[in-house]
Amino acid sequence: MLYRALLKPWLFRLDPERTHELALRWLERAQGSARLSGLIERLAGPARSDRRLEQELFGLHFKNPIGLAAGFDKNGRLIQILPRLGFGFLEVGTVTFHPQAGNPRPRLFRLPRQAALINRLGFNNEGAQRVAARLARLGRPPVPLGINLGKSRDVPLDEAPDDYLRSFRLLYQLGDYFVINVSSPNTPGLRRLQSAERLSRLLEALGAENQRLAGSAAAPKPLLLKIAPDLEPAELDQLLEVALAQGLAGIIATNTTIAREGLSAGESWPYGEGGLSGRPLAARSTAIIREIYRKTEGQLPIIGVGGIMSAADAWEKLRAGASLLQLYTGLIYRGPGLVSRIIRELSVKMQQAGYRQIKQISARVGQEEKQ
Numbered sequence: 001m002l003y004r005a006l007l008k009p010w011l012f013r014l015d016p017e018r019t020h021e022l023a024l025r026w027l028e029r030a031q032g033s034a035r036l037s038g039l040i041e042r043l044a045g046p047a048r049s050d051r052r053l054e055q056e057l058f059g060l061h062f063k064n065p066i067g068l069a070a071g072f073d074k075n076g077r078l079i080q081i082l083p084r085l086g087f088g089f090l091e092v093g094t095v096t097f098h099p100q101a102g103n104p105r106p107r108l109f110r111l112p113r114q115a116a117l118i119n120r121l122g123f124n125n126e127g128a129q130r131v132a133a134r135l136a137r138l139g140r141p142p143v144p145l146g147i148n149l150g151k152s153r154d155v156p157l158d159e160a161p162d163d164y165l166r167s168f169r170l171l172y173q174l175g176d177y178f179v180i181n182v183s184s185p186n187t188p189g190l191r192r193l194q195s196a197e198r199l200s201r202l203l204e205a206l207g208a209e210n211q212r213l214a215g216s217a218a219a220p221k222p223l224l225l226k227i228a229p230d231l232e233p234a235e236l237d238q239l240l241e242v243a244l245a246q247g248l249a250g251i252i253a254t255n256t257t258i259a260r261e262g263l264s265a266g267e268s269w270p271y272g273e274g275g276l277s278g279r280p281l282a283a284r285s286t287a288i289i290r291e292i293y294r295k296t297e298g299q300l301p302i303i304g305v306g307g308i309m310s311a312a313d314a315w316e317k318l319r320a321g322a323s324l325l326q327l328y329t330g331l332i333y334r335g336p337g338l339v340s341r342i343i344r345e346l347s348v349k350m351q352q353a354g355y356r357q358i359k360q361i362s363a364r365v366g367q368e369e370k371q
């Protein structure tokens with residue numbers, strides 16, 4: 001309420017990237033103060049804890065299925081305050097081995113009528129070494145922490161495995177799960193890592209290193225793959241085959257889209273290239289989640305992301321087969337109270353539908369489809 005009536009109209013008059021930097025700075029300041037952190041939590045609204053929303057997945061405990069998508073906290077500055085908004089897990093990054101400035105500005109655009117964003121940031125981040133030092137300093141957050149890894153822009157595609165490996169080693173002890181991002185549209189050539197051959201090579205290298213770093217005492221870290229919503233059906237098939245063969249813990253579907261469907265020409269053209277997120281992405285990403293669930297017969301956990309702005313959107317993705325969800329653009333349009341609102345409403349929906357566990361949602365849909 002407060003956000004939409006007061007803060008948003010003011011923030012939306014500023015340049016989108018400056019607004020983001022401002023929000024990061026405010027939240028970082030609040031993180032350092034018990035009083036301000038408490039205030040943020042009260043403003044975000046009471047998060048309900050509900051056994052029905054809890055789950056164990058790839059060896060981690062999630063108190064609710066709503067996570068923060070990669071890109072909001074690229075450098076891991078806010079890992080202690082963001083759980084106060086109600087998030088059940090966080091994902092920081094994308095982190096690359098080399099620090100990089102990203103593409104020239106302007107590179108982030110709002111499309112308010114569509115509740116969408118277009119970005120071509122290009123993995124601006126401080127690099128794995130600095131992010132690792134910060135995460136170590138801030139300490140483990142009270143919810144599972146994912147770290148999203150990408151390829152440094154200046155590293156050729158053929159050397160991508162080594163580049164990912166160097167970041168992975170530096171960050172290994174600090175994350176609960178790792179995401180291999182091969183789907184950002186804003187690093188030239190990156191999406192070609194989604195082809196079966198390159199992907200196998202990359203996942204093999206990371207899988208072997210994962211075993212080595214875990215040693216004999218601990219379980220290897222869950223590795224997930226984040227995919228684009230613009231894959232052809234045959235490409236998705238191949239990718240899933242590789243993911244299953246390599247024993248990945250799950251798939252994150254999806255990243256932003258390079259498509260512009262659902263946008264009027266006037267809204268899409270002035271902004272140039274970039275990845276589209278928010279409401280226009282919702283149906284496309286849900287369709288991919290459904291495809292993955294169907295093709296893998298529910299064997300591969302899916303984190304569903306793309307255009308979640310309400311509990312109804314979240315429910316749709318759970319029904320399509322997602323086990324966990326993430327959001328980013330919804331926070332910009334609906335404000336920091338969105339997470340706890342979705343959780344409260346999901347809780348009610350679960351109760352009304354008579355579900356005791358999240359996985360019953362997609363299982364029921366699967367059964368209905370077979371009948």
Ligand SMILES: Cc1cc2nc3c(=O)[nH]c(=O)nc-3n(C[C@H](O)[C@H](O)[C@H](O)COP(=O)(O)O)c2cc1C
Pocket residue numbers: 069070071072074093094108117119121123148181184226254255256276277278279281305306307308326327328329330
């Ligand atoms: C400004 C911005 C920056 C993003 N940066 C990243 C990133 O660094 N790595 C990544 O995997 N996804 C990134 N994403 C994609 C989001 O994680 C998410 O997959 C996508 O935006 C769809 O979700 P949404 O509609 O809830 O925003 C970014 C999205 C936005 C809007």
